[in-house]
Amino acid sequence: MESIQSALKQWTKDNKLEQRLHDARKTLLADPLVNNALEGEPVTDDILDQGLIKLYEFQKERQNCESCPGLAACPNMMKGYQPEIILTRRALDLEYHSCSLKKNEENARKQRQLIKSLYVPRDILDATFEKLDRDHEREEASRKALAFAVNAMPGSDGQGLYFYGRFGVGKTHLMGAIANELRDRNIESYIVYTPDFFREMKQSIGDGTFQEKIDMVKRAQVLILDDIGAETISGWIRDDVLGAILQHRMLEKLPTLFTSNYDYDELEEHLAYSERGGIEELKAKRIMERIKHFTTFVTVDGANRRSR
Known part of the structure; x- marks a missing residue:
């Protein structure tokens, strides 16, 4: 030159x-x-x-x-x-x-991508333990949620949590706080509003995306199924969707967390019914055995936050 x-x-x-x-x-x-x-x-x-x-x-x-x-x-x-x-x-x-x-912007973007969600309100994704109400009724639930978030070891320990409580007591906010704490530890979490997710899985059969979507949820390092039991159950959803997800996660030792207005027994009764009107107690029991064995039951008490 x-x-x-x-x-x-x-x-x-x-x-x-x-x-x-x-x-x-x-x-x-x-x-x-x-x-x-x-x-x-x-x-x-x-x-x-x-x-x-x-x-x-x-x-x-x-x-x-x-x-x-x-x-x-x-x-x-x-x-x-x-x-x-x-x-x-x-x-x-x-x-x-x-x-x-x-670099800071790229790291922040990668951090945001560690929390994936389906049908979950934005304020839930912004929840942190520092922002949670510090009332006596939720103290034990908050403590167990934080203990899980700081000690979770996906792939080595598949133990999760099952948060049970009345409508509006803050179960989902606790899950949002867990997801953000996991993000800070570079652990991926997936928060799913269960009723809408199950409806989407039905539709995905027609558009050919079923396997892709179920694999995405099955393989998440930490999966949070919010409001399980609020959906209309069918044998196919129970066995081929929920059952397949839980079976894979159990084998891979990937923690699954749940929130529900039903306790273990009430959820088992819900899962036994199908939209065809039949009762399939044995199949529901198989699902519940996986949930019970790999979660710790936590009661969330307190006033309805949404009525304030």
């Missing part, structure tokens, strides 16, 4: 222009940003002459970083990226890397 100086000499014999170019080169190389970037590199004058454009680009981009206006207003050619000078094949080039703000 011709140097900038050589090319310009062909265009003009203006000595003043040559002097200005010389002075600009000298000023550029005296810039601490450029000087420090070149320190230790075996750079000859020819390499410098041919790489001036790259050095000017480096200087401008790094000066932008020195007076950073924030990621949203980043003036660099690639927003959120800053250049480093590299020497390759006896030529100067630039290699771009994420700046600290960009």
Whole structure:
């Protein structure tokens, strides 16, 4: 590649222009940003002459970083990226890397992706243990929820929780707080509002997405099934959806958490009924044995939060 100086000499014999170019080169190389970037590199004058454009680009981009206006207003050619000078094949080039703000944004995005949800209100996903009501009735439930969140070991320990309580006592908020604590430990969780999820699974048979959706839920590191028992049950949902999910998670030691207005016995009775009107106690009992064996029953007491 011709140097900038050589090319310009062909265009003009203006000595003043040559002097200005010389002075600009000298000023550029005296810039601490450029000087420090070149320190230790075996750079000859020819390499410098041919790489001036790259050095000017480096200087401008790094000066932008020195007076950073924030990621949203980043003036660099690639927003959120800053250049480093590299020497390759006896030529100067630039290699771009994420700046600290960009890395923080990417980490935050990855963190948000650790909490997946289906049909769960946004305020539930924002719940934290610090924001939970500290009343006496929920103290034991909050303590057990926090203990699970800080000690969960998906793949090694499949033990979960079963939160039972009346409508509106804060069971789902506890699950949201668990999900956020797990996120901080880089553990993926999936919060599912069970009635709507089961309805979607019926529809997915027609659009060919059934296996993809059930696999996604089966394989989540921690699965939270919210409001189980509120759905209209069918033999297919009980055996081929819920049963298949729980069987896989039991074998892989992946914790499953539940919230319900039904206790264990009431949920078993609910699962025994099918939409065809029959009673299948044995099949319901098989499902409940998996739930009972791999969860700790927790009663959530207190006033109805939604009536405030």
